[in-house]
Amino acid sequence: MAHRVFRVASGVVTGFFHETAFYGSDDDFLALVVPFLEDGLRAGEAVVAACAERNTGLLRGALGRDITYLPGADQYSRPSESIATYRALFAEGTEGGARGMRVVGDVPHPGMGASWDWWARYEAAVNRAYAEFPVWGLCPYDTRTTPAEVLDDVVRTHPNIAAAPGRHEANPGFREGPARARQVADPLEQGPPLVDLVDVTARAARDAVSAAVAGTALSEDGVLDVVYAASEMVSNGLTHGVAPVRFRVWADSSRVVVAVTDQGPGPADPVVGLMPTTDTRTAGLGLWILHRTCDYVSMGRDADGFTVRASVAGQT
Incomplete structure:
Protein backbone atom coordinates (compact mmCIF):
# COMPACT_ATOMS: atom_id res chain seq x y z
CA MET A 1 0.00 0.00 0.00
CA ALA A 2 1.36 3.44 -0.89
CA HIS A 3 2.13 5.87 1.91
CA ARG A 4 -0.55 8.45 2.56
CA VAL A 5 0.64 12.00 3.03
CA PHE A 6 -0.01 14.49 5.79
CA ARG A 7 1.39 17.93 6.54
CA VAL A 8 3.49 19.36 9.31
CA ALA A 9 4.69 22.92 9.71
CA SER A 10 7.85 22.27 7.71
CA GLY A 11 6.04 20.74 4.70
CA VAL A 12 4.73 17.46 3.37
CA VAL A 13 5.77 14.35 5.28
CA THR A 14 5.28 10.67 4.59
CA GLY A 15 5.72 7.92 7.12
CA PHE A 16 6.25 8.31 10.85
CA PHE A 17 7.13 11.75 12.25
CA HIS A 18 8.55 11.04 15.71
CA GLU A 19 8.77 14.10 17.94
CA THR A 20 9.45 14.85 21.58
CA ALA A 21 8.79 17.89 23.76
CA PHE A 22 9.62 18.88 27.32
CA TYR A 23 7.39 20.67 29.80
CA GLY A 24 7.65 21.78 33.43
CA SER A 25 4.06 22.51 34.42
CA ASP A 26 0.49 21.50 33.61
CA ASP A 27 0.04 24.75 31.71
CA ASP A 28 3.14 24.01 29.65
CA PHE A 29 1.80 20.54 28.86
CA LEU A 30 -1.49 21.93 27.60
CA ALA A 31 0.26 24.68 25.63
CA LEU A 32 2.28 22.05 23.77
CA VAL A 33 -0.28 19.31 23.32
CA VAL A 34 -3.63 21.03 22.79
CA PRO A 35 -2.61 22.96 19.62
CA PHE A 36 -0.96 19.80 18.30
CA LEU A 37 -4.19 17.83 18.65
CA GLU A 38 -6.45 20.67 17.52
CA ASP A 39 -4.41 21.11 14.34
CA GLY A 40 -4.91 17.42 13.64
CA LEU A 41 -8.66 17.71 14.10
CA ARG A 42 -8.82 20.70 11.76
CA ALA A 43 -6.83 18.76 9.16
CA GLY A 44 -9.29 15.87 9.32
CA GLU A 45 -6.77 13.49 10.89
CA ALA A 46 -7.52 10.78 13.41
CA VAL A 47 -6.37 11.97 16.84
CA VAL A 48 -5.37 9.69 19.72
CA ALA A 49 -4.22 10.44 23.28
CA ALA A 50 -2.63 7.68 25.37
CA CYS A 51 -1.50 9.56 28.45
CA ALA A 52 -1.19 8.99 32.16
CA GLU A 53 -4.33 9.58 34.18
CA ARG A 54 -3.48 13.14 35.21
CA ASN A 55 -2.61 14.30 31.71
CA THR A 56 -5.68 12.57 30.28
CA GLY A 57 -7.80 14.56 32.72
CA LEU A 58 -6.12 17.78 31.61
CA LEU A 59 -6.79 17.00 27.95
CA ARG A 60 -10.40 16.01 28.54
CA GLY A 61 -10.96 19.31 30.30
CA ALA A 62 -9.36 21.29 27.48
CA LEU A 63 -10.65 19.28 24.49
CA GLY A 64 -12.84 16.28 25.07
CA ARG A 65 -14.19 16.06 21.53
CA ASP A 66 -13.47 13.83 18.57
CA ILE A 67 -10.43 12.32 20.26
CA THR A 68 -9.78 8.68 20.97
CA TYR A 69 -8.51 8.31 24.53
CA LEU A 70 -6.56 5.15 25.31
CA PRO A 71 -5.74 4.33 28.96
CA GLY A 72 -2.01 5.04 29.21
CA ALA A 73 -1.40 2.25 31.72
CA ASP A 74 -2.87 -0.28 29.29
CA GLN A 75 -1.30 1.09 26.12
CA TYR A 76 2.14 1.22 27.72
CA SER A 77 2.12 -2.00 29.73
CA ARG A 78 5.02 -3.53 27.76
CA PRO A 79 6.93 -2.09 24.78
CA SER A 80 6.19 -5.10 22.57
CA GLU A 81 2.49 -4.81 23.39
CA SER A 82 2.54 -1.08 22.65
CA ILE A 83 4.10 -1.63 19.23
CA ALA A 84 1.65 -4.38 18.32
CA THR A 85 -1.36 -2.34 19.47
CA TYR A 86 -0.24 0.86 17.77
CA ARG A 87 0.59 -0.90 14.52
CA ALA A 88 -2.90 -2.42 14.47
CA LEU A 89 -4.44 0.98 15.24
CA PHE A 90 -2.40 2.75 12.55
CA ALA A 91 -3.21 0.09 9.97
CA GLU A 92 -6.91 0.30 10.74
CA GLY A 93 -6.85 4.10 10.51
CA THR A 94 -4.95 4.37 7.26
CA GLU A 95 -6.83 1.52 5.59
CA GLY A 96 -10.05 3.22 6.69
CA GLY A 97 -9.09 6.34 4.77
CA ALA A 98 -7.69 8.57 7.52
CA ARG A 99 -5.74 11.46 5.96
CA GLY A 100 -3.19 11.03 8.70
CA MET A 101 -3.04 10.29 12.40
CA ARG A 102 -1.73 12.17 15.41
CA VAL A 103 -0.84 10.46 18.65
CA VAL A 104 0.34 11.88 21.94
CA GLY A 105 1.51 9.41 24.58
CA ASP A 106 3.20 9.33 27.96
CA VAL A 107 5.97 6.76 27.67
CA PRO A 108 6.73 5.23 31.10
CA HIS A 109 9.99 5.98 32.93
CA PRO A 110 11.32 5.80 36.51
CA GLY A 111 9.64 9.10 37.42
CA MET A 112 6.35 7.31 36.72
CA GLY A 113 7.41 4.19 38.62
CA ALA A 114 8.57 2.16 35.61
CA SER A 115 11.91 0.67 34.65
CA TRP A 116 13.41 2.55 31.73
CA ASP A 117 15.71 0.24 29.78
CA TRP A 118 13.13 -1.41 27.57
CA TRP A 119 11.23 1.86 27.09
CA ALA A 120 14.47 3.49 25.91
CA ARG A 121 14.74 0.69 23.37
CA TYR A 122 11.09 1.27 22.45
CA GLU A 123 11.71 4.95 21.70
CA ALA A 124 14.55 3.96 19.35
CA ALA A 125 12.67 1.03 17.78
CA VAL A 126 9.52 2.91 16.79
CA ASN A 127 11.44 5.01 14.29
CA ARG A 128 11.45 1.85 12.21
CA ALA A 129 8.45 0.01 13.64
CA TYR A 130 6.00 2.74 12.58
CA ALA A 131 7.88 4.00 9.51
CA GLU A 132 5.27 2.78 7.02
CA PHE A 133 2.41 4.76 8.57
CA PRO A 134 1.50 8.46 8.06
CA VAL A 135 1.54 9.16 11.79
CA TRP A 136 2.79 12.15 13.76
CA GLY A 137 3.70 10.91 17.22
CA LEU A 138 4.41 13.35 20.04
CA CYS A 139 6.14 12.05 23.19
CA PRO A 140 6.08 14.80 25.85
CA TYR A 141 8.24 14.39 28.96
CA ASP A 142 7.71 16.16 32.28
CA THR A 143 11.01 17.67 33.42
CA ARG A 144 9.70 17.73 37.01
CA THR A 145 9.71 13.95 37.22
CA THR A 146 11.87 12.59 34.40
CA PRO A 147 15.45 11.66 35.45
CA ALA A 148 18.29 13.38 33.61
CA GLU A 149 19.61 10.15 32.09
CA VAL A 150 16.14 9.44 30.67
CA LEU A 151 16.00 12.91 29.13
CA ASP A 152 19.37 12.20 27.50
CA ASP A 153 17.98 9.03 25.94
CA VAL A 154 14.84 10.86 24.82
CA VAL A 155 16.89 13.45 22.95
CA ARG A 156 18.96 10.70 21.37
CA THR A 157 15.98 8.69 20.09
CA HIS A 158 13.67 11.38 18.65
CA PRO A 159 14.44 12.80 15.18
CA ASN A 160 12.25 15.85 15.84
CA ILE A 161 11.59 18.16 18.74
CA ALA A 162 8.88 20.70 19.56
CA ALA A 163 11.15 23.42 20.90
CA ALA A 164 8.13 25.55 21.78
CA PRO A 165 4.38 25.45 21.09
CA GLY A 166 3.98 25.52 17.33
CA ARG A 167 7.71 25.15 16.63
CA HIS A 168 8.64 21.78 15.16
CA GLU A 169 12.32 21.34 14.39
CA ALA A 170 14.82 18.67 13.45
CA ASN A 171 16.49 17.48 16.65
CA PRO A 172 20.28 17.97 16.49
CA GLY A 173 20.74 15.49 19.34
CA PHE A 174 19.12 12.60 17.50
CA ARG A 175 21.32 9.60 16.77
CA GLU A 176 20.43 6.68 14.48
CA GLY A 177 20.44 3.19 15.93
CA PRO A 178 19.58 1.69 19.30
CA ALA A 179 19.43 3.65 22.52
CA ARG A 180 22.44 3.31 24.76
CA ALA A 181 22.04 0.00 26.57
CA ARG A 182 22.65 0.32 30.29
CA GLN A 183 23.10 -2.56 32.64
CA VAL A 184 20.52 -2.26 35.39
CA ALA A 185 20.92 -4.99 37.99
CA ASP A 186 17.78 -6.16 39.72
CA PRO A 187 17.66 -5.65 43.52
CA LEU A 188 17.46 -9.43 43.96
CA GLU A 189 20.96 -9.65 42.51
CA GLN A 190 22.38 -8.13 45.68
CA GLY A 191 22.23 -11.62 47.13
CA PRO A 192 23.92 -14.79 45.88
CA PRO A 193 22.17 -16.55 42.97
CA LEU A 194 20.28 -19.76 43.58
CA VAL A 195 21.67 -21.05 40.28
CA ASP A 196 25.03 -20.12 38.74
CA LEU A 197 26.11 -22.25 35.78
CA VAL A 198 28.40 -21.75 32.78
CA ASP A 199 27.71 -23.01 29.25
CA VAL A 200 24.64 -24.86 30.44
CA THR A 201 22.28 -26.43 27.90
CA ALA A 202 18.78 -25.06 27.41
CA ARG A 203 17.31 -28.23 28.90
CA ALA A 204 19.52 -28.00 31.97
CA ALA A 205 18.52 -24.34 32.36
CA ARG A 206 14.84 -25.30 32.28
CA ASP A 207 15.39 -27.98 34.92
CA ALA A 208 17.42 -25.66 37.13
CA VAL A 209 14.96 -22.78 37.05
CA SER A 210 12.01 -25.14 37.62
CA ALA A 211 13.65 -26.35 40.83
CA ALA A 212 14.55 -22.79 41.90
CA VAL A 213 10.99 -21.47 41.63
CA ALA A 214 9.33 -24.41 43.38
CA GLY A 215 8.85 -22.45 46.61
CA THR A 216 7.65 -19.17 45.09
CA ALA A 217 4.17 -17.72 44.67
CA LEU A 218 4.34 -17.87 40.88
CA SER A 219 1.20 -19.10 39.20
CA GLU A 220 1.34 -22.04 36.82
CA ASP A 221 1.50 -19.58 33.91
CA GLY A 222 4.24 -17.63 35.67
CA VAL A 223 6.33 -20.78 36.08
CA LEU A 224 5.88 -21.58 32.40
CA ASP A 225 6.90 -18.03 31.48
CA VAL A 226 10.11 -18.05 33.51
CA VAL A 227 11.05 -21.55 32.35
CA TYR A 228 10.53 -20.49 28.74
CA ALA A 229 12.55 -17.33 29.38
CA ALA A 230 15.46 -19.29 30.80
CA SER A 231 15.47 -21.72 27.89
CA GLU A 232 15.25 -19.02 25.24
CA MET A 233 17.88 -16.78 26.82
CA VAL A 234 20.39 -19.63 27.15
CA SER A 235 19.70 -20.79 23.60
CA ASN A 236 20.25 -17.29 22.27
CA GLY A 237 23.47 -16.89 24.24
CA LEU A 238 24.85 -20.18 22.98
CA THR A 239 23.74 -19.59 19.39
CA HIS A 240 24.31 -15.88 18.88
CA GLY A 241 26.67 -14.91 21.69
CA VAL A 242 30.31 -15.55 22.48
CA ALA A 243 31.37 -18.15 25.07
CA PRO A 244 31.47 -18.48 27.97
CA VAL A 245 27.73 -18.16 28.58
CA ARG A 246 26.77 -17.74 32.23
CA PHE A 247 23.28 -18.56 33.53
CA ARG A 248 22.03 -17.27 36.90
CA VAL A 249 18.75 -17.31 38.80
CA TRP A 250 17.59 -15.35 41.84
CA ALA A 251 14.24 -15.71 43.56
CA ASP A 252 12.35 -14.68 46.65
CA SER A 253 8.84 -15.67 47.67
CA SER A 254 7.18 -13.48 45.05
CA ARG A 255 9.56 -12.90 42.15
CA VAL A 256 12.15 -14.61 39.96
CA VAL A 257 15.01 -13.04 38.01
CA VAL A 258 16.93 -14.88 35.30
CA ALA A 259 20.14 -13.47 33.78
CA VAL A 260 22.24 -14.83 30.92
CA THR A 261 25.61 -13.24 30.15
CA ASP A 262 27.89 -13.89 27.19
CA GLN A 263 30.98 -12.13 25.86
CA GLY A 264 29.51 -10.94 22.54
CA PRO A 265 28.39 -7.40 21.64
CA LEU A 274 10.15 -5.64 20.42
CA MET A 275 8.75 -6.93 17.13
CA PRO A 276 8.31 -10.48 15.86
CA THR A 277 10.51 -11.95 13.18
CA THR A 278 10.51 -15.25 11.33
CA ASP A 279 14.20 -14.99 10.49
CA THR A 280 15.70 -18.09 12.10
CA ARG A 281 19.18 -16.58 11.83
CA THR A 282 18.36 -14.04 14.54
CA ALA A 283 17.17 -14.12 18.14
CA GLY A 284 14.18 -11.95 17.27
CA LEU A 285 11.21 -14.29 17.49
CA GLY A 286 12.12 -15.92 20.80
CA LEU A 287 13.06 -12.62 22.41
CA TRP A 288 9.79 -11.12 21.20
CA ILE A 289 7.83 -13.87 22.96
CA LEU A 290 9.97 -13.21 26.03
CA HIS A 291 9.05 -9.52 25.92
CA ARG A 292 5.36 -10.41 25.65
CA THR A 293 5.31 -12.75 28.66
CA CYS A 294 7.78 -11.47 31.26
CA ASP A 295 7.14 -8.53 33.56
CA TYR A 296 10.41 -6.88 32.59
CA VAL A 297 13.28 -7.57 30.22
CA SER A 298 16.56 -5.65 30.08
CA MET A 299 19.44 -6.02 27.64
CA GLY A 300 22.83 -4.36 27.96
CA ARG A 301 26.57 -4.68 28.12
CA ASP A 302 29.07 -3.84 30.86
CA ALA A 303 32.52 -5.06 31.91
CA ASP A 304 31.13 -8.56 32.57
CA GLY A 305 29.69 -8.95 29.06
CA PHE A 306 26.30 -8.71 27.37
CA THR A 307 23.44 -9.64 29.69
CA VAL A 308 19.77 -10.33 29.10
CA ARG A 309 17.66 -10.18 32.26
CA ALA A 310 14.05 -11.19 32.68
CA SER A 311 11.83 -11.04 35.74
CA VAL A 312 8.50 -12.66 36.47
CA ALA A 313 6.40 -11.84 39.54
CA GLY A 314 4.05 -14.04 41.47
CA GLN A 315 0.44 -13.43 42.28
CA THR A 316 -0.37 -10.60 44.68
Whole structure:
Protein backbone atom coordinates (compact mmCIF):
# COMPACT_ATOMS: atom_id res chain seq x y z
CA MET A 1 0.00 0.00 0.00
CA ALA A 2 1.36 3.44 -0.89
CA HIS A 3 2.13 5.87 1.91
CA ARG A 4 -0.55 8.45 2.56
CA VAL A 5 0.64 12.00 3.03
CA PHE A 6 -0.01 14.49 5.79
CA ARG A 7 1.39 17.93 6.54
CA VAL A 8 3.49 19.36 9.31
CA ALA A 9 4.69 22.92 9.71
CA SER A 10 7.85 22.27 7.71
CA GLY A 11 6.04 20.74 4.70
CA VAL A 12 4.73 17.46 3.37
CA VAL A 13 5.77 14.35 5.28
CA THR A 14 5.28 10.67 4.59
CA GLY A 15 5.72 7.92 7.12
CA PHE A 16 6.25 8.31 10.85
CA PHE A 17 7.13 11.75 12.25
CA HIS A 18 8.55 11.04 15.71
CA GLU A 19 8.77 14.10 17.94
CA THR A 20 9.45 14.85 21.58
CA ALA A 21 8.79 17.89 23.76
CA PHE A 22 9.62 18.88 27.32
CA TYR A 23 7.39 20.67 29.80
CA GLY A 24 7.65 21.78 33.43
CA SER A 25 4.06 22.51 34.42
CA ASP A 26 0.49 21.50 33.61
CA ASP A 27 0.04 24.75 31.71
CA ASP A 28 3.14 24.01 29.65
CA PHE A 29 1.80 20.54 28.86
CA LEU A 30 -1.49 21.93 27.60
CA ALA A 31 0.26 24.68 25.63
CA LEU A 32 2.28 22.05 23.77
CA VAL A 33 -0.28 19.31 23.32
CA VAL A 34 -3.63 21.03 22.79
CA PRO A 35 -2.61 22.96 19.62
CA PHE A 36 -0.96 19.80 18.30
CA LEU A 37 -4.19 17.83 18.65
CA GLU A 38 -6.45 20.67 17.52
CA ASP A 39 -4.41 21.11 14.34
CA GLY A 40 -4.91 17.42 13.64
CA LEU A 41 -8.66 17.71 14.10
CA ARG A 42 -8.82 20.70 11.76
CA ALA A 43 -6.83 18.76 9.16
CA GLY A 44 -9.29 15.87 9.32
CA GLU A 45 -6.77 13.49 10.89
CA ALA A 46 -7.52 10.78 13.41
CA VAL A 47 -6.37 11.97 16.84
CA VAL A 48 -5.37 9.69 19.72
CA ALA A 49 -4.22 10.44 23.28
CA ALA A 50 -2.63 7.68 25.37
CA CYS A 51 -1.50 9.56 28.45
CA ALA A 52 -1.19 8.99 32.16
CA GLU A 53 -4.33 9.58 34.18
CA ARG A 54 -3.48 13.14 35.21
CA ASN A 55 -2.61 14.30 31.71
CA THR A 56 -5.68 12.57 30.28
CA GLY A 57 -7.80 14.56 32.72
CA LEU A 58 -6.12 17.78 31.61
CA LEU A 59 -6.79 17.00 27.95
CA ARG A 60 -10.40 16.01 28.54
CA GLY A 61 -10.96 19.31 30.30
CA ALA A 62 -9.36 21.29 27.48
CA LEU A 63 -10.65 19.28 24.49
CA GLY A 64 -12.84 16.28 25.07
CA ARG A 65 -14.19 16.06 21.53
CA ASP A 66 -13.47 13.83 18.57
CA ILE A 67 -10.43 12.32 20.26
CA THR A 68 -9.78 8.68 20.97
CA TYR A 69 -8.51 8.31 24.53
CA LEU A 70 -6.56 5.15 25.31
CA PRO A 71 -5.74 4.33 28.96
CA GLY A 72 -2.01 5.04 29.21
CA ALA A 73 -1.40 2.25 31.72
CA ASP A 74 -2.87 -0.28 29.29
CA GLN A 75 -1.30 1.09 26.12
CA TYR A 76 2.14 1.22 27.72
CA SER A 77 2.12 -2.00 29.73
CA ARG A 78 5.02 -3.53 27.76
CA PRO A 79 6.93 -2.09 24.78
CA SER A 80 6.19 -5.10 22.57
CA GLU A 81 2.49 -4.81 23.39
CA SER A 82 2.54 -1.08 22.65
CA ILE A 83 4.10 -1.63 19.23
CA ALA A 84 1.65 -4.38 18.32
CA THR A 85 -1.36 -2.34 19.47
CA TYR A 86 -0.24 0.86 17.77
CA ARG A 87 0.59 -0.90 14.52
CA ALA A 88 -2.90 -2.42 14.47
CA LEU A 89 -4.44 0.98 15.24
CA PHE A 90 -2.40 2.75 12.55
CA ALA A 91 -3.21 0.09 9.97
CA GLU A 92 -6.91 0.30 10.74
CA GLY A 93 -6.85 4.10 10.51
CA THR A 94 -4.95 4.37 7.26
CA GLU A 95 -6.83 1.52 5.59
CA GLY A 96 -10.05 3.22 6.69
CA GLY A 97 -9.09 6.34 4.77
CA ALA A 98 -7.69 8.57 7.52
CA ARG A 99 -5.74 11.46 5.96
CA GLY A 100 -3.19 11.03 8.70
CA MET A 101 -3.04 10.29 12.40
CA ARG A 102 -1.73 12.17 15.41
CA VAL A 103 -0.84 10.46 18.65
CA VAL A 104 0.34 11.88 21.94
CA GLY A 105 1.51 9.41 24.58
CA ASP A 106 3.20 9.33 27.96
CA VAL A 107 5.97 6.76 27.67
CA PRO A 108 6.73 5.23 31.10
CA HIS A 109 9.99 5.98 32.93
CA PRO A 110 11.32 5.80 36.51
CA GLY A 111 9.64 9.10 37.42
CA MET A 112 6.35 7.31 36.72
CA GLY A 113 7.41 4.19 38.62
CA ALA A 114 8.57 2.16 35.61
CA SER A 115 11.91 0.67 34.65
CA TRP A 116 13.41 2.55 31.73
CA ASP A 117 15.71 0.24 29.78
CA TRP A 118 13.13 -1.41 27.57
CA TRP A 119 11.23 1.86 27.09
CA ALA A 120 14.47 3.49 25.91
CA ARG A 121 14.74 0.69 23.37
CA TYR A 122 11.09 1.27 22.45
CA GLU A 123 11.71 4.95 21.70
CA ALA A 124 14.55 3.96 19.35
CA ALA A 125 12.67 1.03 17.78
CA VAL A 126 9.52 2.91 16.79
CA ASN A 127 11.44 5.01 14.29
CA ARG A 128 11.45 1.85 12.21
CA ALA A 129 8.45 0.01 13.64
CA TYR A 130 6.00 2.74 12.58
CA ALA A 131 7.88 4.00 9.51
CA GLU A 132 5.27 2.78 7.02
CA PHE A 133 2.41 4.76 8.57
CA PRO A 134 1.50 8.46 8.06
CA VAL A 135 1.54 9.16 11.79
CA TRP A 136 2.79 12.15 13.76
CA GLY A 137 3.70 10.91 17.22
CA LEU A 138 4.41 13.35 20.04
CA CYS A 139 6.14 12.05 23.19
CA PRO A 140 6.08 14.80 25.85
CA TYR A 141 8.24 14.39 28.96
CA ASP A 142 7.71 16.16 32.28
CA THR A 143 11.01 17.67 33.42
CA ARG A 144 9.70 17.73 37.01
CA THR A 145 9.71 13.95 37.22
CA THR A 146 11.87 12.59 34.40
CA PRO A 147 15.45 11.66 35.45
CA ALA A 148 18.29 13.38 33.61
CA GLU A 149 19.61 10.15 32.09
CA VAL A 150 16.14 9.44 30.67
CA LEU A 151 16.00 12.91 29.13
CA ASP A 152 19.37 12.20 27.50
CA ASP A 153 17.98 9.03 25.94
CA VAL A 154 14.84 10.86 24.82
CA VAL A 155 16.89 13.45 22.95
CA ARG A 156 18.96 10.70 21.37
CA THR A 157 15.98 8.69 20.09
CA HIS A 158 13.67 11.38 18.65
CA PRO A 159 14.44 12.80 15.18
CA ASN A 160 12.25 15.85 15.84
CA ILE A 161 11.59 18.16 18.74
CA ALA A 162 8.88 20.70 19.56
CA ALA A 163 11.15 23.42 20.90
CA ALA A 164 8.13 25.55 21.78
CA PRO A 165 4.38 25.45 21.09
CA GLY A 166 3.98 25.52 17.33
CA ARG A 167 7.71 25.15 16.63
CA HIS A 168 8.64 21.78 15.16
CA GLU A 169 12.32 21.34 14.39
CA ALA A 170 14.82 18.67 13.45
CA ASN A 171 16.49 17.48 16.65
CA PRO A 172 20.28 17.97 16.49
CA GLY A 173 20.74 15.49 19.34
CA PHE A 174 19.12 12.60 17.50
CA ARG A 175 21.32 9.60 16.77
CA GLU A 176 20.43 6.68 14.48
CA GLY A 177 20.44 3.19 15.93
CA PRO A 178 19.58 1.69 19.30
CA ALA A 179 19.43 3.65 22.52
CA ARG A 180 22.44 3.31 24.76
CA ALA A 181 22.04 0.00 26.57
CA ARG A 182 22.65 0.32 30.29
CA GLN A 183 23.10 -2.56 32.64
CA VAL A 184 20.52 -2.26 35.39
CA ALA A 185 20.92 -4.99 37.99
CA ASP A 186 17.78 -6.16 39.72
CA PRO A 187 17.66 -5.65 43.52
CA LEU A 188 17.46 -9.43 43.96
CA GLU A 189 20.96 -9.65 42.51
CA GLN A 190 22.38 -8.13 45.68
CA GLY A 191 22.23 -11.62 47.13
CA PRO A 192 23.92 -14.79 45.88
CA PRO A 193 22.17 -16.55 42.97
CA LEU A 194 20.28 -19.76 43.58
CA VAL A 195 21.67 -21.05 40.28
CA ASP A 196 25.03 -20.12 38.74
CA LEU A 197 26.11 -22.25 35.78
CA VAL A 198 28.40 -21.75 32.78
CA ASP A 199 27.71 -23.01 29.25
CA VAL A 200 24.64 -24.86 30.44
CA THR A 201 22.28 -26.43 27.90
CA ALA A 202 18.78 -25.06 27.41
CA ARG A 203 17.31 -28.23 28.90
CA ALA A 204 19.52 -28.00 31.97
CA ALA A 205 18.52 -24.34 32.36
CA ARG A 206 14.84 -25.30 32.28
CA ASP A 207 15.39 -27.98 34.92
CA ALA A 208 17.42 -25.66 37.13
CA VAL A 209 14.96 -22.78 37.05
CA SER A 210 12.01 -25.14 37.62
CA ALA A 211 13.65 -26.35 40.83
CA ALA A 212 14.55 -22.79 41.90
CA VAL A 213 10.99 -21.47 41.63
CA ALA A 214 9.33 -24.41 43.38
CA GLY A 215 8.85 -22.45 46.61
CA THR A 216 7.65 -19.17 45.09
CA ALA A 217 4.17 -17.72 44.67
CA LEU A 218 4.34 -17.87 40.88
CA SER A 219 1.20 -19.10 39.20
CA GLU A 220 1.34 -22.04 36.82
CA ASP A 221 1.50 -19.58 33.91
CA GLY A 222 4.24 -17.63 35.67
CA VAL A 223 6.33 -20.78 36.08
CA LEU A 224 5.88 -21.58 32.40
CA ASP A 225 6.90 -18.03 31.48
CA VAL A 226 10.11 -18.05 33.51
CA VAL A 227 11.05 -21.55 32.35
CA TYR A 228 10.53 -20.49 28.74
CA ALA A 229 12.55 -17.33 29.38
CA ALA A 230 15.46 -19.29 30.80
CA SER A 231 15.47 -21.72 27.89
CA GLU A 232 15.25 -19.02 25.24
CA MET A 233 17.88 -16.78 26.82
CA VAL A 234 20.39 -19.63 27.15
CA SER A 235 19.70 -20.79 23.60
CA ASN A 236 20.25 -17.29 22.27
CA GLY A 237 23.47 -16.89 24.24
CA LEU A 238 24.85 -20.18 22.98
CA THR A 239 23.74 -19.59 19.39
CA HIS A 240 24.31 -15.88 18.88
CA GLY A 241 26.67 -14.91 21.69
CA VAL A 242 30.31 -15.55 22.48
CA ALA A 243 31.37 -18.15 25.07
CA PRO A 244 31.47 -18.48 27.97
CA VAL A 245 27.73 -18.16 28.58
CA ARG A 246 26.77 -17.74 32.23
CA PHE A 247 23.28 -18.56 33.53
CA ARG A 248 22.03 -17.27 36.90
CA VAL A 249 18.75 -17.31 38.80
CA TRP A 250 17.59 -15.35 41.84
CA ALA A 251 14.24 -15.71 43.56
CA ASP A 252 12.35 -14.68 46.65
CA SER A 253 8.84 -15.67 47.67
CA SER A 254 7.18 -13.48 45.05
CA ARG A 255 9.56 -12.90 42.15
CA VAL A 256 12.15 -14.61 39.96
CA VAL A 257 15.01 -13.04 38.01
CA VAL A 258 16.93 -14.88 35.30
CA ALA A 259 20.14 -13.47 33.78
CA VAL A 260 22.24 -14.83 30.92
CA THR A 261 25.61 -13.24 30.15
CA ASP A 262 27.89 -13.89 27.19
CA GLN A 263 30.98 -12.13 25.86
CA GLY A 264 29.51 -10.94 22.54
CA PRO A 265 28.39 -7.40 21.64
CA GLY A 266 24.68 -8.19 21.71
CA PRO A 267 22.20 -7.39 18.91
CA ALA A 268 22.69 -4.10 17.07
CA ASP A 269 19.11 -4.04 15.78
CA PRO A 270 16.98 -1.77 18.02
CA VAL A 271 13.77 -3.68 17.31
CA VAL A 272 15.08 -7.11 18.41
CA GLY A 273 12.68 -8.43 21.02
CA LEU A 274 10.15 -5.64 20.42
CA MET A 275 8.75 -6.93 17.13
CA PRO A 276 8.31 -10.48 15.86
CA THR A 277 10.51 -11.95 13.18
CA THR A 278 10.51 -15.25 11.33
CA ASP A 279 14.20 -14.99 10.49
CA THR A 280 15.70 -18.09 12.10
CA ARG A 281 19.18 -16.58 11.83
CA THR A 282 18.36 -14.04 14.54
CA ALA A 283 17.17 -14.12 18.14
CA GLY A 284 14.18 -11.95 17.27
CA LEU A 285 11.21 -14.29 17.49
CA GLY A 286 12.12 -15.92 20.80
CA LEU A 287 13.06 -12.62 22.41
CA TRP A 288 9.79 -11.12 21.20
CA ILE A 289 7.83 -13.87 22.96
CA LEU A 290 9.97 -13.21 26.03
CA HIS A 291 9.05 -9.52 25.92
CA ARG A 292 5.36 -10.41 25.65
CA THR A 293 5.31 -12.75 28.66
CA CYS A 294 7.78 -11.47 31.26
CA ASP A 295 7.14 -8.53 33.56
CA TYR A 296 10.41 -6.88 32.59
CA VAL A 297 13.28 -7.57 30.22
CA SER A 298 16.56 -5.65 30.08
CA MET A 299 19.44 -6.02 27.64
CA GLY A 300 22.83 -4.36 27.96
CA ARG A 301 26.57 -4.68 28.12
CA ASP A 302 29.07 -3.84 30.86
CA ALA A 303 32.52 -5.06 31.91
CA ASP A 304 31.13 -8.56 32.57
CA GLY A 305 29.69 -8.95 29.06
CA PHE A 306 26.30 -8.71 27.37
CA THR A 307 23.44 -9.64 29.69
CA VAL A 308 19.77 -10.33 29.10
CA ARG A 309 17.66 -10.18 32.26
CA ALA A 310 14.05 -11.19 32.68
CA SER A 311 11.83 -11.04 35.74
CA VAL A 312 8.50 -12.66 36.47
CA ALA A 313 6.40 -11.84 39.54
CA GLY A 314 4.05 -14.04 41.47
CA GLN A 315 0.44 -13.43 42.28
CA THR A 316 -0.37 -10.60 44.68
